[in-house]
Amino acid sequence: xxxxxxxxxxxxxxxxxxxxxxxxxxxxxxxxxxxxxxxxxxxxxxxxxxxxxxxxxxxxxxxxxxxxxxxxxxxxxxxxxxxxxxxxxxxxxxxxxxxxxxxxxxxxxxxxxxxxxxxxxxxxxxxxxxxxxxxxxxxxxxxxxxxxxxxxxxxxxxxxxxxxxxxxxxxxxxxxxxxxxxxxxxxxxxxxxxxxxxxxxxxxxxxxxxxxxxxxxxxxxxxxxxxxxxxxxxxxxxxxxxxxxxxxxxxxxxxxxxxxxxxxxxxxxxxxxxxxxxxxxxxxxxxxxxxxxxxxxxxxxxxxxxxxxxxxxxxxxxxxxxxxxxxxxxxxxxxxxxxxxxxxxxxxxxxxxxxxxxxxxxxxxxxxxxxxxxxxxxxxxxxxxxxxxxxxxxxxxxxxxxxxxxxxxxxxxxxxxxxxxxxxxxxxxxxxxxxxxxxxxxxxxxxxxxxxxxxxxxxxxxxxxxxxxxxxxxxxxxxxxxxxxxxxxxxxxxxxxxxxxxxxxxxxxxxxxxxxxxxxxxxxxxxxxxxxxxxxxxxxxxx
Amino acid sequence: xxxxxxxxxxxxxxxxxxxxxxxxxxxxxxxxxxxxxxxxxxxxxxxxxxxxxxxxxxxxxxxxxxxxxxxxxxxxxxxxxxxxxxxxxxxxxxxxxxxxxxxxxxxxxxxxxxxxxxxxxxxxxxxxxxxxxxxxxxxxxxxxxxxxxxxxxxxxxxxxxxxxxxxxxxxxxxxxxxxxxxxxxxxxxxxxxxxxxxxxxxxxxxxxxxxxxxxxxxxxxxxxxxxxxxxxxxxxxxxxxxxxxxxxxxxxxxxxxxxxxxxxxxxxxxxxxxxxxxxxxxxxxxxxxxxxxxxxxx
Numbered sequence: 043x044x045x046x047x048x049x050x051x052x053x054x055x056x057x058x059x060x061x062x063x064x065x066x067x068x069x070x071x072x073x074x075x076x077x078x079x080x081x082x083x084x085x086x087x088x089x090x091x092x093x094x095x096x097x098x099x100x101x102x103x104x105x106x107x108x109x110x111x112x113x114x115x116x117x118x119x120x121x122x123x124x125x126x127x128x129x130x131x132x133x134x135x136x137x138x139x140x141x142x143x144x145x146x147x148x149x150x151x152x153x154x155x156x157x158x159x160x161x162x163x164x165x166x167x168x169x170x171x172x173x174x175x176x177x178x179x180x181x182x183x184x185x186x187x188x189x190x191x192x193x194x195x196x197x198x199x200x201x202x203x204x205x206x207x208x209x210x211x212x213x214x215x216x217x218x219x220x221x222x223x224x225x226x227x228x229x230x231x232x233x234x235x236x237x238x239x240x241x242x243x244x245x246x247x248x249x250x251x252x253x254x255x256x257x258x259x260x261x262x263x264x265x266x267x268x269x270x271x272x273x274x275x276x277x278x279x280x281x282x283x284x285x286x287x288x289x290x291x292x293x294x295x296x297x298x299x300x301x302x303x304x305x306x307x308x309x310x311x312x313x314x315x316x317x318x319x320x321x322x323x324x325x326x327x328x329x330x331x332x333x334x335x336x337x338x339x340x341x342x343x344x345x346x347x348x349x350x351x352x353x354x355x356x357x358x359x360x361x362x363x364x365x366x367x368x369x370x371x372x373x374x375x376x377x378x379x380x381x382x383x384x385x386x387x388x389x390x391x392x393x394x395x396x397x398x399x400x401x402x403x404x405x406x407x408x409x410x411x412x413x414x415x416x417x418x419x420x421x422x423x424x425x426x427x428x429x430x431x432x433x434x435x436x437x438x439x440x441x442x443x444x445x446x447x448x449x450x451x452x453x454x455x456x457x458x459x460x461x462x463x464x465x466x467x468x469x470x471x472x473x474x475x476x477x478x479x480x481x482x483x484x485x486x487x488x489x490x491x492x493x494x495x496x497x498x499x500x501x502x503x504x505x506x507x508x509x510x511x512x513x514x515x516x517x518x519x520x521x522x523x524x525x526x527x528x529x530x531x532x533x534x535x536x537x538x539x540x541x542x543x544x545x546x547x548x549x550x551x552x553x554x555x556x557x558x559x560x561x562x563x564x565x566x567x568x569x570x571x572x573x574x575x576x577x578x579x580x581x582x583x584x585x
Numbered sequence: 586x587x588x589x590x591x592x593x594x595x596x597x598x599x600x601x602x603x604x605x606x607x608x609x610x611x612x613x614x615x616x617x618x619x620x621x622x623x624x625x626x627x628x629x630x631x632x633x634x635x636x637x638x639x640x641x642x643x644x645x646x647x648x649x650x651x652x653x654x655x656x657x658x659x660x661x662x663x664x665x666x667x668x669x670x671x672x673x674x675x676x677x678x679x680x681x682x683x684x685x686x687x688x689x690x691x692x693x694x695x696x697x698x699x700x701x702x703x704x705x706x707x708x709x710x711x712x713x714x715x716x717x718x719x720x721x722x723x724x725x726x727x728x729x730x731x732x733x734x735x736x737x738x739x740x741x742x743x744x745x746x747x748x749x750x751x752x753x754x755x756x757x758x759x760x761x762x763x764x765x766x767x768x769x770x771x772x773x774x775x776x777x778x779x780x781x782x783x784x785x786x787x788x789x790x791x792x793x794x795x796x797x798x799x800x801x802x803x804x805x806x807x808x809x810x811x812x813x814x815x816x817x818x819x820x821x822x823x824x825x826x827x828x829x830x831x832x833x834x835x836x837x838x839x840x841x842x843x844x845x846x847x848x849x850x851x852x853x854x855x856x857x858x859x860x861x862x863x864x865x866x867x868x869x870x871x872x873x874x875x876x877x878x879x880x881x882x883x
Contacts, residue, residue, distance in 0.1 A: 081743065090658040097613065169620070172628040174611075177618050190620045244659045262657055262665055263833030263841075265742035288742045290831040291841075294724070295740060299831075301732045302739035462608025462846055469616060482615075500616040 078578045079284040080560070083296040083309040087262050087289050092244045093229040094166050097174035099482070099569075100309070104266055104287055105226035107573045109253040110274075112140055112159070112208070112223040117575040119566030121220055125154060125230070125252060126208070135215030135522040140208040147273040148232055149251040156202035162230040163210075164195035175227035178484070181219075183211045215522050218487035221387075225485065229253075254280045254574035263289055268573070281562075281577030300555050306578070307560060307571075311553040313434055316373050319555070326555050329374035330565035331385050333483035334550030335491065336378070338427070338442070339504040341474045342543055346415075346423070353423075354542035356411035357476075359396050359404040360449040361442055367548050370438050374553070378546035381535055382491045385567035388528055389488040392536040394546075405449040412450050424453045428468075429478035430461040438547075439478070468503050479503050482550070486568055488531045489518075495538055506543040559583040588863045592856070596646070599855040600639055603848050610655035610846045629655060642849075646856065652849035656842070662853035665838055670857070673834035676826070677819050679754045684761035684815070689808065691762065692769020693796065699774060707766060714763025719822050723756040723829045741832045753830045757822050761815050765808055773804040802876055809876065812869055820858070 088101030093109060096102070114124035126140040146154040167176050167188045176189045183199025199211035212219070222228065232250040235243040242248055246257045246267075254276065255268035268285040270277065288305060290296045293312035297319070299305045311319055311327065320327060340347040340354055347354055363377035376384070380391035396404050417423040427443065429435040439456050446452040454476075459467065467474050481501070483490040493499060496515055497507040511534055518530035552569040562576045611617060611625050626632040630641065645652055651662035695707040730752060731739035737752050738744040776782065777800060785799050824836030835854055842850035 087657060089656060092659065095658045097615070169624040170628070172621070172624040174615075174617065174621065174625075176621050176624075189618075189624070191624075260659075261742070261833060262660055262668065263837055264831070286743055288740070288831070289833075290740060290742075291837075292828060292831070295727075295829060295831050298724075298727050298732050299740040302735060304739055304743065460608075461844070462606070462612055465612045465616075466607040500618045503616075 077283045078281070079286060080282045080307070080573055080576060080578060081286045081288060081305045082307045082573070083299070083305045084266070084287045084289050085293075085296075085309040086291060088266075090244060091249060091257060091260070091266075093226045093231065094162075094171050094173040094175075096226060102226050103309075103571075104268075105229065106570065107253060107255045107268055107285060107287075108249070108251045108257050108271075109226060109229040111225065111228045111230075113220055114224055115566070115568070115570050115572070117562055117564040117572075119564065119568065119570070121224070124224070125159075126223075129220075133522075135217070136212045138210045138212070138219060140210070142206040142208060143275055144206070146252065146275045149256045149271045149273050151273055152232070152234070152250070153205075154230065154252050155205045156208040157205070158230045158233060159208050160198075160200050160202045161233045163200050163228065164198050165231065166227055167198055168195040173227065175225070175484075178222060178225060178227050181212050181214055181216045183213050185213075214519055217522075217524055217527055218387075218485055218489060221485045221487060254572070255285055265289060274574075276574070280574045282573060285573045297555070300557075306557045307563075308555040311373065311555060313371075313373060323555055326557060328554045328556055328563065328565055329551050330569070331376065331383065331567055332550040332552040332569050333383055333386065333486065333490075333567050334480060335381065335383055336375075336478075336480045336547050336550065338476050338545040338547060339468075339479050340476055340543060340545075341471050342504045342506055343471050344475075346425070347475065350415060351540075351542055352411045353415040353417070354545075355396075356408040356415065356450065357446065357452070358394070358542050358545040359408040359411075360452075361445055361545060361547065362401045363547060364401075365445075366438060366441060370441050371434070371548060374551045375548040376551070378549050381495075381538055381544070381546055382488045383483070383549040383567075386483075386488050386491075387486045388524055390528075390532065391488075392532055392539055394539050408450055412452075417452075419451060422451050422453055424455070426455045426457055426473075426475045427478070428457045428459060428464060428474055428476070430464045431458045435478055471503075471505055477503070480550070483568075488528075488535070492531060492534055492538070495543070504543040506538075506541070508537065508541060511537045511541075557583065592859055592863070595859045596643070596852065596856055597639065599852055600642065600848075601635075603843075603846075603851050604635060604638075606846060608846050610848060612846070629653075642852070651853040651856075654842075654847055654850045656845040656847040656850065662849045665850060666835065666853055666857055669833055669835045669838050672832060673823055673827070673836060676750065676753055676757065676832065676834060677816070677823060679750060680757035680761065680819055680823075681815065683754055684758040684765055685808070687758070687762045688765025689769050689801075689805070691766040692771075693773055693801075693804075695766065695770040696773035696777060697792065697796075704770075708770070711763040711766045714759050715767075719756055719760065720825045720829065722759060723752070723826055726752050726756055727829070741830050749830075753826050753832060756829075757819060757826045760822070761818065764811065764815070768807050768811055769804065772807045773800065776800050776804040806873075806877060809869070809872060812872075813865070816865060 084100050084103060086098060086100045088096050088104050089098060090096045091104065091108065093105055096105060110124045112124055112126040114122055116122045125143055125146055127143040129138060129140040131138050142154060142156050148154060163179060165171050166173050166179065167185050169189060169191050179185050184193050184197045187193040188195050188198055201209045203209065230252060235248065235250050239248045246259045249257050251257065251271050254271060254274050256271045257266065258269050259267040266287040270280060270283050274280065290299060293310050296305060296308040296310065297312055300308050342348055367375045367377050379394045379397035382389060382391040384391060396407065399407065412418065412423065427439055429439050436458060443454040443456060446454050464477065468477050468479065481491060481494060492515060494501040495506050495511065496502065497512050514530050514534035514537060518527050518534065521527035521530060556563050559579050559582045560576055561579050563571060609631065611622065630638060642652065653661050654665055657665060691707050695704040698704050727739055730737045738749045741749050782795060782800060785795050823834060824840055827834045827837040838850060839854045842854065
């Protein structure tokens with residue numbers, strides 16, 4: 043017989059456990075109509091929900107849900123009016139006049155006005171804001187001088203002659219300005235909110251939205267919770283009531299959560315079990331060309347690659363890109379024989395001179411070039427290849443090392459460094475010889491890829507400097523006629539490719555798993571997927 | 586209180602190390618135009634000489650201001666730590682508790698049934714728990730219990746309640762259960778063969794009573810000594826577990842902070858950890874006193 047005291051203790055433990063389990067198992071069912079909630083996987087936290095202080099593509103995903111620029115993109119990737127309902131462009135291409143949408147409002151009911159855009163664009167270039175993308179509107183009158191601190195922000199070439207008219211003046215024609223104005227850095231911020239809350243205007247609860255959703259809560263490292271912004275001008279067309287952007291940094295964890303039914307959309311797909319995913323989720327896997335190029339760059343400031351285009355061409359030729367994209371990366375990437383990726387508006391990329399040769403022909407050609415450069419079996423070329431520490435980079439580097447050895451007898455030392463260290467070394471251009479890098483386009487125009495190769499551009503990693511190229515780019519910049527401009531840009535790319543300052547290896551693809559119950563997903567080259575274009579149809583869900 | 590100078594030294598060393606690492610908080614593949622880089626550095630006082638930055642940081646810390654995070658530009662370090670610590674604490678404390686309870690039980694059972702099947706099974710389990718790393722066990726648990734069987738949630742965010750804790754706690758606790766079981770078994774075997782136990786048995790006390798009143802406390806002493814390293818192991822193990830389950834704890838923010846060169850966040854967490862270790866050592870000392878009267882009397 044157990045004692046009374048012990049019985050008491052057992053009963054207490056039993057009751058306590060029952061209470062805990064009951065808490066856990068009882069689901070509180072909300073009253074009222076069902077609320078549709080979309081669960082999306084995000085790969086990192088946004089730096090900020092202040093459009094001027096954010097920079098990453100992941101931040102862009104959230105910002106595009108809680109804000110809207112003058113223009114936006116349709117589900118099929120076309121430029122459409124956003125906060126501006128119409129615009130016209132002067133004949134010389136230097137003055138853009140926008141009409142702000144009638145009745146467009148912030149989430150607190152305040153009207154969206156042109157002077158708010160003036161305030162926001164000034165804030166973008168204000169050195170005190172320290173915005174990452176201040177140079178995005180660098181062609182606007184006085185923008186560069188303001189960023190450099192030489193002029194006050196009020197001198198920026200944007201004006202609001204009345205509440206609904208916004209005028210932007212440029213120093214030179216920018217044919218892709220309209221697509222720039224879809225970028226989150228150009229989104230408006232609410233001046234009154236900043237005046238009241240200061241830096242705290244970004245807190246959930248304070249943050250005002252002019253987009254389809256508003257920010258309800260942000261748990262860093264965990265989730266951003268959005269709900270419908272009823273004041274949004276197009277709220278009637280927004281199907282999904284709430285969006286949860288789950289911050290899940292591991293691609294594998296995103297896959298697991300997707301398979302467990304906790305995510306509708308993943309931010310990416312892990313490379314490791316890609317083949318299995320392709321087999322099991324063929325209909326849900328979305329692989330699409332993306333505006334990004336993966337390349338190996340040469341350090342052009344030092345030997346052996348300085349002033350040695352033949353040597354560079356030899357190394358570039360001896361890489362079998364088809365093998366790389368099939369066996370090493372294997373997620374649907376396209377071999378790159380151009381610098382500008384396919385799918386860019388109004389542009390046909392040029393191709394490397396050897397693009398149509400077979401790999402054997404290329405290897406033979408490369409050996410000749412190598413010999414001409416003075417290297418051969420008696421004087422083997424010894425070089426260093428740097429890349430950031432990661433399994434996928436390593437595999438590719440090993441493959442390229444083997445290719446260069448087999449075809450050319452080149453001895454390549456592989457050096458892997460932490461990403462930040464590699465960045466610092468690339469910028470210093472002191473110890474690097476060949477380095478791995480990539481470039482993701484900011485907007486859908488060839489300019490975003492070609493401009494970084496202009497002399498002195500901060501992102502010009504190889505330190506490429508070619509007068510002819512620079513002059514062609516300058517000529518292109520002065521063209522108002524898009525057809526003429528395109529010719530100049532294509533010629534510039536041809537010039538670039540002939541010089542081989544870089545070895546384009548493959549073009550990126552966007553990769554997502556999307557549940558069948560998500561309707562309205564459109565693959566596009568910018569990988570923009572606005573939540574407001576999506577809807578949930580539970581009937582489509584897999585049994 | 587030798588703790589304060591130690592803490593100060595830790596802060597200064599950490600500060601110097603963090604700033605010595607190549608690269609900065611605003612580096613990215615997209616190299617910033619020089620004016621933007623300059624503006625950013627000015628905004629965060631990164632363009633000042635290092636000793637000035639150190640002094641500014643220390644005066645801030647003295648006032649309880651750990652600065653803004655360089656990477657999470659909308660949040661302060663205090664806020665991030667304040668949100669992350671309870672999460673890690675809950676995870677770590679539960680893992681520690683589970684590990685202690687299960688480890689002590691398993692070790693005691695193995696000691697009592699020495700050299701029988703029970704003993705061998707428990708020790709075999711202990712060996713696997715120690716040898717298989719957390720980053721192998723955790724994904725297997727997730728795959729089996731969350732993805733295939735869907736008995737438990739696969740991730741943290743958006744899932745309510747106790748359920749989302751179970752897998753991470755188990756993953757974190759398993760290696761510690763193994764260590765503690767081994768320790769407990771050895772220690773219990775030792776204690777059970779001592780004179781005073783033989784005396785108690787001779788006086789007619791049953792096994793259960795012997796364990797509870799006489800053997801448990803002394804046998805637990807080695808386990809208690811292991812608590813320090815166990816907590817350290819859980820702290821470091823939590824980084825992997827937090828990463829795998831997407832849990833917004835200190836471990837995750839620490840690693841992200843280091844990789845992002847988020848100086849203030851890393852320093853804030855270092856200071857926090859250092860203070861925790863100091864506090865914990867104090868607690869362990871007190872616990873010793875509570876358990877072993879011989880120590881108390883000193």
